[in-house]
Amino acid sequence: MTTRTEPRPAKLTRKGEQTRMRIVTAAAQLMFDNGVAGTTMEDVKEAAQASSSQLYHYFADKQALVLAVIAYQDETVVGGQEPMLARLDSIEGLRAWCGFLVQHQRDLECRGGCPIGSLGGELAETDPKARVAVSGAFQRWESGIRGGLHAMHERGELAADPEDLALTILAALQGGLLLTQIHRDVRPLEVTLKAMIDHVAAHTAQP
Amino acid sequence: MTTRTEPRPAKLTRKGEQTRMRIVTAAAQLMFDNGVAGTTMEDVKEAAQASSSQLYHYFADKQALVLAVIAYQDETVVGGQEPMLARLDSIEGLRAWCGFLVQHQRDLECRGGCPIGSLGGELAETDPKARVAVSGAFQRWESGIRGGLHAMHERGELAADPEDLALTILAALQGGLLLTQIHRDVRPLEVTLKAMIDHVAAHTAQP
DNA sequence: ATAAAAATGGATTGTCCAATCCAAAAACGG
DNA sequence: CCGTTTTTGGATTGGACAATCCATTTTTAT
Structure with missing residues (x-):
């Protein structure tokens, strides 16, 4: 739209x-x-x-620039990830995605956290427009994750609600990224994403 | 110490x-x-x-005040929660905790996010001392959560690593809070915490 | 009671920084 | 090509805000 x-x-x-x-x-x-x-x-x-x-x-002003930056990160981070998200329709796909995210944080030395989430956290209470923009980016991200899960569900491989599961995975990812950023250690992200995969796997069966 | x-x-x-x-x-x-x-x-x-x-x-300066605020929130949020955390040694205990957190966000109209996490996200890249202080608060929080899980594990009720589980739950909580703050909707927190409880329950059995 | 230490009042300073303004140069369109 | 629109240069302004300073009052400790 x-x-x-x-x-x-x-x-x-x-x-x-x-x-x-x-x-x-x-x-x-x-x-x-x-x-x-x-x-x-x-x-x-x-x-x-x-x-x-x-x-x-x-x-027009700094706020307008900030909004442009959010749109840019939406495109870059979420959009740039969509090809990979499309493959999240199997446990192996999830594992590969997880490995990529962890390695990326390692490359960054755990600095910066999530480009979207950090902006959101900093601006949520002071800039309503920014909050809404970040909200949209998260929706798009969640929807990307949901896609693969939904496919698994349709194929009868997944016995859980893809909606809730996608939201949970995104939340776990955000929390994992925050803890990884704060502690300067990839372990939180690694452990959390692994737990998510196990959680999905627990509801998975070959049809 | x-x-x-x-x-x-x-x-x-x-x-x-x-x-x-x-x-x-x-x-x-x-x-x-x-x-x-x-x-x-x-x-x-x-x-x-x-x-x-x-x-x-x-x-001495604003940064010193910020550090004092972090210490205060550590004491208030984490410390004030420790009595409840001590009861996290059963599925019912987890459910009660979850209910409390969700209701609290409702009361706040989903504003503000986590008092610790928000400070951490905003300061992590610009104030090293603040980052370390927040890191400490998270450790303490994680350790509180771990306590109950560890008790369950000792009693033979929990067949999973309490260390990893505690870290995962804290990450999910942080991510859930962030999404709830951004979307101004308690659902992310609610769904995510519920998923965590299910995840724990999946490794639980009466001895 | 009294000297030392701590707490307070409130004006002030200097810096940083977002935003404006007046032109001038370059690109576009018919 | 020529008028119009877009892009650019760079100096400037006005306000916000962290931090300082000196004097005065209050509290503490002996």
Whole structure:
């Protein structure tokens, strides 16, 4: 449906699109590394090699930029993961997904947590629009997870409600990521996801 | 063990202790409602009915106040929950705990998330000391949960590793709270905790 | 009771930072 | 090509906010 509450300022040249993208990606990286409050417009300016005029030409204010960053992370994190999510229709698929997530955290040295969840936690109580945007991203993510489980259920391999299960898995993932970030140790994520797989497996049988 | 990295400025009068406490509780409430970045020292001043001198007499800077707030939430949230955690040695105990947490979120209209987890998420990448403090609070929480599970395990009622299980339950709780906060709906917390109880129950048998 | 220590009042300072403004250059469209 | 729109440069402003300072009052301890 893609209902747009705040339509973009209309026309964007190719060059404009590039500049806008440079700003958003720079901001996304900075906000992932240092949080929203820890990222100033000046930081973004420098990292994106842009001027004040450019920043405020493409974004009305910092909040607008934050919303663009959320949309970007939605696309990058959730969208970029959808091919893999499509394969979550078997225990092996779940295991592979889990392994990928754990390894990714290892590569990051457990820094940053979830790009979506962190933004959500920081903004939920201060920026209603941001909260709603993050809510949408989570819905999409949950729906991706649900897809595979639903397929298993249809095939008669899964004797549990795919709806509840998908929500549980996403929650466990978020909690695991948070604990992993706080403790700087992949074990929480690893153990939690493994438990989720076992939980799914407990309701699984070959048809 | 209570190892104190930064000892308090030594002597505190009874009145001083009161003032300090007024400041910490006011700051804790504000930071729960609006986040750390959304809480200014002036906000705290006003809410605590204190002056600048008082704030900076008891706390070297904002970061020191934040650390005090984390310690306070550790004591309040985790410590205040320990009596209930001690009863987590049966499925009924788990269910009661779960019911309490869900009802509490309902009372709060799903606002604020976890007082510890939210602080952790916001500060993890910008304040190393805060990250470590939150890490400690989570350890304590996890250990509380582990207690009951360990008792069940000793009694031969639980055929799973209490260590991993406690960590998983805490992660699920944190993730459930985050999703509940973001979606402004208790369902994620409810469903996720229920799944955890089922997961424990699946490894449970009367001896 | 009195000297020392602690607590408080409240104005002030200096910095950081979001946001604005006035042009000027570049790209687009007919 | 030429008028219009879009993009860019960069200096500036105004406010918010953390933190400091000096003086005064209150409490403690002997």
